[in-house]
Amino acid sequence: MSSLNLIKIAKMAGVSRSTVSRVLNDHPNVSDVVRERVQKIIRDTGYQPNLSARALRSRRSNIIGLVLPQTMDTLFSDPYFPILTQGIAQACNQYKKTLALFIEGSDKDVVQRVTQKGLLDGFVIQSGKLQESFSNKLLESNIPFVVVGRPDIPGQSYIDVDNVQGAIQAVHHLQGLGYQKIAHITGDMDTFAGKDRLAGYRQAMQDSPLGLDENLILEGDFGEESAYLAAQSLTKWGVDAIFVASDRMARGAIRALSEAGLRVPEDVGIVGYDDLSPAIAAHPMMTTVRQPVREFGYKAVELLLEKLEDEDSPIRQLIIDVELIIRDSCGVRQRSAKAGCF
Amino acid sequence: MSSLNLIKIAKMAGVSRSTVSRVLNDHPNVSDVVRERVQKIIRDTGYQPNLSARALRSRRSNIIGLVLPQTMDTLFSDPYFPILTQGIAQACNQYKKTLALFIEGSDKDVVQRVTQKGLLDGFVIQSGKLQESFSNKLLESNIPFVVVGRPDIPGQSYIDVDNVQGAIQAVHHLQGLGYQKIAHITGDMDTFAGKDRLAGYRQAMQDSPLGLDENLILEGDFGEESAYLAAQSLTKWGVDAIFVASDRMARGAIRALSEAGLRVPEDVGIVGYDDLSPAIAAHPMMTTVRQPVREFGYKAVELLLEKLEDEDSPIRQLIIDVELIIRDSCGVRQRSAKAGCF
DNA sequence: TATTTTTTTGGGATCGATCCCAAAGATATT
DNA sequence: AATATCTTTGGGATCGATCCCAAAAAAATA
Structure with a gap:
């Protein structure tokens, strides 16, 4: 089982190693006749260049x-x-x-x-x-x-x-729908993603007539359970919308809300973050900030x-x-807001 | 920035390439004095052997x-x-x-x-x-x-x-709890896992007084949506338990059931398969066959x-x-069955 | 001390490719 | 036809390690 190498292919084709190497690497300076002959032999024998050798010499492991x-x-x-x-x-x-x-x-x-x-x-x-x-x-x-x-x-x-912009879009959307008390469950505060989404939330709230209420910010860690717990305690504050820092967390939040007898989006609007299939699949379909x-x-x-x-x-x-994807987990208030019922 | 290699280390240590190589590879035949001297230089210089070269010569890429x-x-x-x-x-x-x-x-x-x-x-x-x-x-x-x-x-x-055994355990558990009409939503039938779990279900049903009813077998594909649809059509048959071929599918099934107004496990008992954290986290906690x-x-x-x-x-x-992990998504009929209410 | 055995060390050959330069062949230019 | 240019080909050197054998040094034995 002697292994096939450049030299053997070269001998079979009646050319030098260099020429075979050139054929392998698509160098232009090989005549068509020779190129075809060598390629045929490579195909017939099933020869494949040794990647370690190539990596060593060319300083490219690929x-x-x-x-x-x-x-x-x-x-x-x-x-x-x-x-x-x-x-x-x-x-x-x-x-x-x-x-x-x-x-x-x-x-x-x-x-x-x-x-x-x-x-x-x-x-x-x-x-x-x-x-x-x-x-x-x-x-x-x-x-x-x-x-x-x-x-x-x-x-x-x-x-x-742009996590800040994404968060701002999410919050603006909730604001535009007429939600009054918009909370935020943060991601892991040791990550930029978590920090920036919070920063966006803060900015969007500050810049609106609703104003920023630090009590409505609860810290999560991107894990589903953390959001579940946070949402539980938020029910006491009577919030009517939550911007959650990830879809997966949003699922946890929705679970807590529905256990507390609150419907989404009728009682509480939710916007998530990520737009990754598993987390948004279940009902209600998640409104979320899409990260590609x-x-x-x-x-x-x-x-x-x-x-x-x-x-x-x-x-x-x-x-x-980023792009805000509007689905079912918020938005019911759209008409209400326009009708001025709240 | 001439790169560091074996030869340079050897020169610095005043030994041969071979000796350095032996030190690197923990060959026993190196005197302690020399070994220490070489190791110190390797540590000081931060030298790391080139993996391509090593792979080429030793025919081991690791x-x-x-x-x-x-x-x-x-x-x-x-x-x-x-x-x-x-x-x-x-x-x-x-x-x-x-x-x-x-x-x-x-x-x-x-x-x-x-x-x-x-x-x-x-x-x-x-x-x-x-x-x-x-x-x-x-x-x-x-x-x-x-x-x-x-x-x-x-x-x-x-x-x-042993997917067959796992399925048998799951179905036996449901049978033991007194469920009467136990359905199965299969996995992808082009996979052994899907086929074997179905085989286990068939066997367990055949061997029991309940008998096997092929109408209670619905084909899924390991995707959540396929189980959602299957469970929807199962509601019409009035089943009181479903063995679902994966936890993720089980989640879909539970969703369909609860939308049809059926509670898990009160109305329908569910056993899943996999025991992987994301799928079993939500409520009710999933009874499932654990694959490590x-x-x-x-x-x-x-x-x-x-x-x-x-x-x-x-x-x-x-x-x-495999191991059957008993949680909340089934089991409520235990008492009922023993009390003979059904 | 002389001889055998064991341990330690050194260096040539090698793994299988690419790089680079020079020679040969083909083509173009004067 | 002679020279210059461009294309194609071949082979030596090299990448950086390990393998293997022989020489040197050390230890054990006689």
């Missing part, structure tokens, strides 16, 4: 990493990560890269393994909780990377949604590849627009 | 693949896959392997990329829909692999749960590594026990 922070304990129960992963995988397929996944290790471990020499060409990293040291070590390694979400140290290429997470992942890879092509390509910061 | 079949359209909306992935990632960390993920490509693409020479040492593949040609091509490649779930061609190492999915993933990697260690290790088939 493997890119996806680093998901361990500190996210909602890691895979939240549909966000699987869908992000899908987008990234899709792009990797498209661009013929292999995707390596790094999760489930201590930070130190992960840093060490991601920065191993000769393994990755670059990586995409999901910004998680705020922890500067982590990124610093990654920076030192000199491996190109792109951050999904806002990075904790400046000067990095990243891709993000799959596209995110895809674009993040494209950003990374751009960086790999050209070492000194400028640092890019891509902010993706 | 990368293992995880192949998830594209045909599963419920791919990442079902918590099964993320959690399986977590288990596998955990094992990879433990054993210092890099995990490469293969999803989202056409079968042909995936086969080609997984079997590239010099990339993977082996892989774990989730058995998906039944499609023989797929596996045959993988077999030809001579790369060791382990199947999660039942493989579609015999003679492979695999790890699986994370452990699966972990064990699959261990099985694979065993195979890599020893080329002619025997083919192993690991069947994991």
Whole structure:
């Protein structure tokens, strides 16, 4: 079972290694006759170049990493990560890269393994909780990377949604429908996403005649249970709408409300955040701020590849627009508000 | 920025390449003095061996693949896959392997990329829909692999749960509680998991005085919506219990029932399958057949590594026990049945 | 002390590709 | 026809480690 290699293919085709290599890599300087002959032999024998050898010599492994922070304990129960992963995988397929996944290790471990020499060409990293040291070590390694979400140290290429704007849109929508007492259940306050959505809520409330009431802000952690508990205590305050920092949390909130005998959206309007299928499927259909997470992942890879092509390509910061998707979990008041009944 | 390599470390330590290599690989034949001296230099310089070079020479990339079949359209909306992935990632960390993920490509693409020479040492593949040609091509490649779930061609190492037994346990439980008209919403009938759970249901019903009524079997596809629709039509038959082939589907079924004014478990008892957190979290807490999915993933990697260690290790088939987890979505009839009220 | 055995060390060959330069061949220009 | 230019081809050197064998050093035995 002697393994097939360049030299053998070259001999079979009666050409040199170099020529076979050129055919493999689509170099233009090969005559058509020779190219065809070599390609036929490659097809017939089923030869595939050895990727380790190629990686060693060319200093390109064609493997890119996806680093998901361990500190996210909602890691895979939240549909966000699987869908992000899908987008990234899709792009990797498209661009013929292999995707390596790094999760489930201590930070130190992960840093060490991601920065191993000769393994990755670059990586995409999901910004998680705020922890500067982590990124610093990654920076030192000199491996190109792109951050999904806002990075904790400046000067990095990243891709993000405008969480502040998204939250403002959500709250404005509720305000426009005539809701009077609009609460907010926050995400994890150790993340930019959580902080920014809260900031958007604050701004939208302050700028409206309703004004901002800090008592209507309850802290969650992106987990369903945290929102369930928060919503329970909100029932006592007599709120008539809640902007919840994620769809998954919104489900928890709706559960708490319905257990308290409150209907959505008749008694309480809900707007969520994410627009990822599993969380919005159930009834009532969720009004939510759409993050195109799959596209995110895809674009993040494209950003990374751009960086790999050209070492000194400028640092890019891509902010993706969000979109409010109006469904059933709010909106019943629309007519009422217009009719001026409240 | 001349990169650090073995030779430079060797020179700094005043020894040969070989000795440094031996230190790196924990070969016993290095004197303690020299070993310490070399290790210190490695630590001080932060040197890391180049993995491509190592892989080329040693024919071990220390990368293992995880192949998830594209045909599963419920791919990442079902918590099964993320959690399986977590288990596998955990094992990879433990054993210092890099995990490469293969999803989202056409079968042909995936086969080609997984079997590239010099990339993977082996892989774990989730058995998906039944499609023989797929596996045959993988077999030809001579790369060791382990199947999660039942493989579609015999003679492979695999790890699986006993879906038939699990289904029997679930149905027996419902029978024992006194339910009279027990229906089944199946999973995807193109998968072994779906087929075997149905087989278990059939067997359990046949072996009981209740007998088997094929009209009470409705086909689903592991998607929440399919179960929602199936449950809707079951309400017409007046069933008092449903064994649903997955928790996620069970949620859909419960939704349909409650919309039809039926309470769970008071009017209809439900048993699900999987016991994965997101699906069972909501109320009522789901009675379900527990598959230790994370452990699966972990064990699959261990099985694979065993195979890599020893080329002619025997083919192993690991069947994991399932466990019925009794919660709130069934059980109310227990007293009634004993009291003979029905 | 001389000899055998064991431990430790060094360096050539190798894994399988790509890079790079020079030579050969083909084509264009004067 | 001679020269200049462009295209195509071949082969040596190289990427950075490990493998393997032989030499040197140390330890054990006679």
